[in-house]
Amino acid sequence: MNPLAPYRRPEAVQQLVGQLQQAISRPWTLMEVCGGQTHALLRHGLDRLLPEGLELIHGPGCPVCVTPAATIDRALELAARPGVILCSYGDMLRVPGSDGRSLLDLRAAGACVRVVTSPLDALAIARERPGQQVVFFAVGFETTAPATALLAHQAWCCGSSNLALLVGHVRIAPAMEALLASPHNRVQGFLAAGHVCAVMGSEELEPLSARFHVPVVVTGFEPVDLLEGLLRCVRQLERGEGRVENAYGRACRPQGNASARALIARVFEPVDQLWRGLGVFPASGLRLRPPYAALDAARLPDQATEHRRGPEAAAACISGLVLQGLARPTACPAFGRTCTPEHPLGAPMVSSEGACAAYWHHGDRAESSAAARPLARAAEASSLSDKAEP
Incomplete structure (x- = not known):
């Protein structure tokens, strides 16, 4: 049996939707922080099942999307050097830099870029x-930072002399606070x-929840997880509460993973960080602390001659507003026209967690697809059959 099956049952989805409808008495606007949650909401059609008055907006929870163009440019410059092997996760290869080129373009031109x-x-x-310089392009939230x-x-322990780290890790709590x-x-x-x-x-x-008196519900990525998180959040708002709740107890603990x-904390220290399209958020980034700072790719000489440091996104791209x-x-005039996953103008269309990619694959564009919304259709069918019974 699939261990996730209990969190995808249409009858459980319909029950939670009914509880949401009973719980809400006025309009509320909630944000799901993580891009993975955005994709799940749209992929399963949960956005179509929500009660009137409950609005979901999508947060900047896509580390690929918020990596600044200057960091992409630095990766491009390093990858273009003879004798350099640049390593990174797959999503980063397609994010355009300031001049519109990506690491994938450089690899096609002969650069040694590895996934x-x-x-x-x-x-x-x-x-x-x-005999070669290896650079690891490190991105992600606290999930990939360990x-x-x-x-x-x-x-550092083995004294590696030909490995450098280009660090683009970001921290989600300071970004939530800035929003x-x-x-x-x-x-x-x-x-x-x-x-x-x-x-x-x-x-x-x-501390964030207490300072701004807002509900913060830790939520998973399956339909039942997401609806349970929404229900707890709405119930808090209806009662005038603002505290942290954990609706993802099977994976999350109050203290997290101590190791x-x-x-x-041993390897990194917080630093003010520019988020692409959003600006600088205090203490929202991570950088290598001594002695690991010796591995920082920033210590490699900057030989940039071709990669200009330009705007964070194409003029037609509204990724900053989306994030x-x-x-x-x-709402973007370029969406689905001049900006597609094959030819993205901004990072949210590139990443597997980007909001634009979520709408491209699962949103309004896919309304007519027979397979687009399996859980929504199943839950709606369950609702109709319930109404048909005497």
């Missing part, structure tokens, strides 16, 4: 190729990313 599934693969490559920290620690503090904020409650909280713990979000947190939850992808 890895683990940061430790980069250390293995560095050992196999001692693996990068382990790479840095092992590379709430914005004068344009519309968020009244959060669905927090369950995988981040599995590492960092739900306790990390308690992973300790490793992150703040101020506009939906379909």
Whole structure:
């Protein structure tokens, strides 16, 4: 039996939708932080089942999407050097830099760019190729930071001299705080990313929730998880409460993963970070602390001659508004026209967690697809059959 089957049952979905309809008495605007949650909401058609008055907006929870163009440009410049092997996760290869080119374009032109599934693969490559400079392009939230920290620690312990790390890790809690503090904020409650909280713990979000008096519900990625998170959030709002709740107890604990947190703290230190299309958020990034700073790719000489440091996105791209939850992808004049997954203008159309990609694959564009919304159709069928019974 699929262990996730209980969290996908149409009857459980319909029951939670009914409870949501009973719980809500006025309009509320909630944000799901993680791009994986956005994709799940649209893929399963949950957005069509929500009661009137409950609005979901999509957060900046896609680390690929918020990696600044200057960092992409640095990766491009390094990858273009003779004798350099640049390693990264697959999504990063298609994100355009300031001049519109991507790492995938450079690889097609002959640069040595490799896709890895683990940061430790980069250390293995560095050992196999001692005469070449290996650069690992590290991105992600706190979920992938422990693996990068382990790479840095092992590379430092073994005295690796030909491995460098281009670090683009970001922290989600400071970004949530910056969104709430914005004068344009519309968020009244959060669905927090369950995988981040599995590492960092739900306790990390308690100061934020208390300061702004907003509900923050740690939520998973299956239909029942998401609807349970929405229900708990709405119930708090209806009662005038604002606290952290954990609706993802099978994976998240209040203290998180102590070993992973300790490793992150040992290798990294917080730093103010530019988020693509959003601006600088205080203490929202991670950088290598001594002695691991010796591995920082920033220490490699900058030989940039071709990659200009330009705007964060194409002029027609409204990714900044999308990442703040101020506009939906379909509001972009380029969406589905000049911006597609095959020819993206902005990172949210590239990443597997990007909101624009979610709408392209599962949103309004896919309404006519017979297979687009299996759980929505099943739940609606269940509802109709219930009404048909005497």
